[in-house]
Amino acid sequence: MKVLAIDTSNHPMSVALVEDDQLLATTTLNMVRNHSIYLMPTIDRLFKLVKWAPTDIDRVVVAQGPGSYTGIRIAATTAKTLADTIDVDLVGVSSLAVIARNVLPTSKQVIVPFFDARRGNVFAGAYQWEEGKLTNQIEDQHLAMTTLLDQLAKIERPVILVGHMTKRISDQLEKLPENVTLAPRTYGIPSTYQLALAGEGLSAVKEIDPFVPHYLRITEAEANWQKLHPGETRKNYVREV
Amino acid sequence: MAERNLILAFETSCDETSVAVIENGTKILSNIVATQIDSHQRFGGVVPEVASRHHIEWITRCIDQSLAEAGVSYEDLDAVAVTYGPGLVGSLLVGVTAAKVVAWAHHLPLVPVNHMAGHLYAACFVGEFKYPQMALLVSGGHTELVYMPREHEYEIIGETRDDAAGEAYDKIGRVLGVNYPAGKTIDEWAGQGKDTFHFPRAMEKEANYDFSFSGLKSAFINTVHNADQRGEKLDKNDLAASFQQSVIDVLAEKTMRALNRYPVKQLILAGGVAANHGLRTRLDHDMKKFHPDVSMLQAPLKLCGDNAAMIGAAGYINYLHGDRAGWDLNAVPGLMFDRMK
Numbered sequence: 001m002k003v004l005a006i007d008t009s010n011h012p013m014s015v016a017l018v019e020d021d022q023l024l025a026t027t028t029l030n031m032v033r034n035h036s037i038y039l040m041p042t043i044d045r046l047f048k049l050v051k052w053a054p055t056d057i058d059r060v061v062v063a064q065g066p067g068s069y070t071g072i073r074i075a076a077t078t079a080k081t082l083a084d085t086i087d088v089d090l091v092g093v094s095s096l097a098v099i100a101r102n103v104l105p106t107s108k109q110v111i112v113p114f115f116d117a118r119r120g121n122v123f124a125g126a127y128q129w130e131e132g133k134l135t136n137q138i139e140d141q142h143l144a145m146t147t148l149l150d151q152l153a154k155i156e157r158p159v160i161l162v163g164h165m166t167k168r169i170s171d172q173l174e175k176l177p178e179n180v181t182l183a184p185r186t187y188g189i190p191s192t193y194q195l196a197l198a199g200e201g202l203s204a205v206k207e208i209d210p211f212v213p214h215y216l217r218i219t220e221a222e223a224n225w226q227k228l229h230p231g232e233t234r235k236n237y238v239r240e241v
Numbered sequence: 242m243a244e245r246n247l248i249l250a251f252e253t254s255c256d257e258t259s260v261a262v263i264e265n266g267t268k269i270l271s272n273i274v275a276t277q278i279d280s281h282q283r284f285g286g287v288v289p290e291v292a293s294r295h296h297i298e299w300i301t302r303c304i305d306q307s308l309a310e311a312g313v314s315y316e317d318l319d320a321v322a323v324t325y326g327p328g329l330v331g332s333l334l335v336g337v338t339a340a341k342v343v344a345w346a347h348h349l350p351l352v353p354v355n356h357m358a359g360h361l362y363a364a365c366f367v368g369e370f371k372y373p374q375m376a377l378l379v380s381g382g383h384t385e386l387v388y389m390p391r392e393h394e395y396e397i398i399g400e401t402r403d404d405a406a407g408e409a410y411d412k413i414g415r416v417l418g419v420n421y422p423a424g425k426t427i428d429e430w431a432g433q434g435k436d437t438f439h440f441p442r443a444m445e446k447e448a449n450y451d452f453s454f455s456g457l458k459s460a461f462i463n464t465v466h467n468a469d470q471r472g473e474k475l476d477k478n479d480l481a482a483s484f485q486q487s488v489i490d491v492l493a494e495k496t497m498r499a500l501n502r503y504p505v506k507q508l509i510l511a512g513g514v515a516a517n518h519g520l521r522t523r524l525d526h527d528m529k530k531f532h533p534d535v536s537m538l539q540a541p542l543k544l545c546g547d548n549a550a551m552i553g554a555a556g557y558i559n560y561l562h563g564d565r566a567g568w569d570l571n572a573v574p575g576l577m578f579d580r581m582k
């Protein structure tokens with residue numbers, strides 16, 4: 001199986017081409033740069049290196065979020081459009097699960113990947129390796145960093161926090177609960193090789209059209225509107241004219 | 242058999258997701274438009290993050306439907322054209338990203354298109370362009386006079402210094418309790434009222450081709466508020482007629498004056514506000530009276546709003562002139578034509 005894996009959920013941008021569990025080529029940029037400029041040229045260059053035509057692949061695997069809105073939008077749009085236009089399988093994997101995979105499968109710890117969501121909030125979930133498979137323990141969610149740390153303190157097992165360290169985040173992590181350790185900085189960089197492997201084992205989405213990023217947070221405008229209009233059941237606000 | 246050129250065009254600059262297939266620059270084989278109006282009406286205007294999310298929900302449906310309706314497949318295409326600005330960055334990015342992927346996957350050239358050039362080319366579906374040419378582009382985001390000495394050359398000779406005409410409609414619409422976008426309703430009301438308030442005509446007499454609508458907007462709002470305080474209810478049709486008359490007077494006067502200064506063979510009227518009946522009628526009248534030798538092309542009503550057919554038409558011209566984008570094409574929210582020196 002030939003797989004293209006893409007992750008642009010946060011600052012790092014990573015692309016990998018994987019064939020039957022083997023990594024053929026990968027590129028990761030970790031600069032605060034515009035993914036819209038660098039993603040397609042990177043994909044193009046990797047395909048040329050391994051001498052694949054775009055239509056050679058069997059599946060596109062994408063880190064579906066959560067993460068930066070613009071970042072997950074670019075990855076999701078690239079992945080769904082490509083899968084649709086060359087008619088191949090599309091698989092979405094949690095962006096948090098991607099970095100959780102940086103913790104070795106032999107680890108018995110509860111793995112808690114997180115991304116900075118600004119204003120003292122994070123996107124976070126809890127995962128665990130069970131017989132070589134990474135399983136989700138607590139769903140990915142958007143919550144305050146303080147709430148997350150309170151919850152982690154209640155887990156009566158060792159927890160490892162894995163994330164992209166920024167000044168803003170490290171200030172909030174000065175006092176960790178006793179059972180919680182912080183993974184080294186290297187663990188916070190997503191590996192699209194890992195993403196591709198995760199995606200090989202999952203079933204593809206049934207329909208490509210409704211595929212959207214996992215934002216895990218509705219917009220402020222929609223939240224305010226919902227407060228003023230409880231019980232409104234209309235789901236689709238877009239129509240063809 | 243004559244060679245036929247097929248362009249797959251993308252437009253996602255604001256709140257419409259649209260994909261079209263255009264043959265030889267002037268024939269619409271399909272033009273799928275998914276509008277988000279119902280969504281943004283909840284908020285009284287376009288919310289950029291919401292717009293961007295809707296584009297992702299609709300982009301592949303629009304691509305697939307556009308090809309299906311046109312009865313063509315990817316192998317039949319010659320190029321992919323896409324709006325890369327001006328517009329909302331999050332919205333533009335969805336179209337730019339999708340267009341890049343389609344072009345890359347099928348080894349097609351990628352043609353970048355300025356959204357305003359797209360609006361202008363909506364008029365090419367009603368008649369052949371003749372140069373030199375002048376265009377009055379009026380929409381929710383733009384109000385500008387564009388001079389085209391020849392094909393593929395655009396120079397701004399006048400533009401709005403504050404609100405765009407469409408923006409002014411939406412703002413006074415809010416005061417009158419009209420749902421966004423307000424243009425159509427105000428136009429209808431204006432048709433049933435009279436210009437009794439004589440609002441100011443900003444910059445009408447100034448020796449330039451720029452526009453300003455913020456003074457008119459303030460005068461309108463003050464008039465309504467003062468009446469409210471007196472407990473007086475003003476006639477909404479007359480208010481609409483007075484507002485619209487002021488907008489149209491300024492647009493028409495400046496356009497006529499620009500045509501005196503820059504002799505052209507043709508005037509184009511395009512953009513969302515070009516659907517306004519009052520404006521179309523007035524320009525028809527003024528052109529016959531002051532510039533009978535200049536032909537006028539008004540963009541067809543159903544192509545005045547944002548759509549990919551117009552992007553395909555402008556894209557075809559860019560394609561012929563060799564415009565190509567690399568895979569690093571990015572959205573340029575503030576993209577503009579050059580201003581004439």
Ligand SMILES: [Zn+2]
Pocket residue numbers: 356360380513546547
């Ligand atoms: Zn427009």
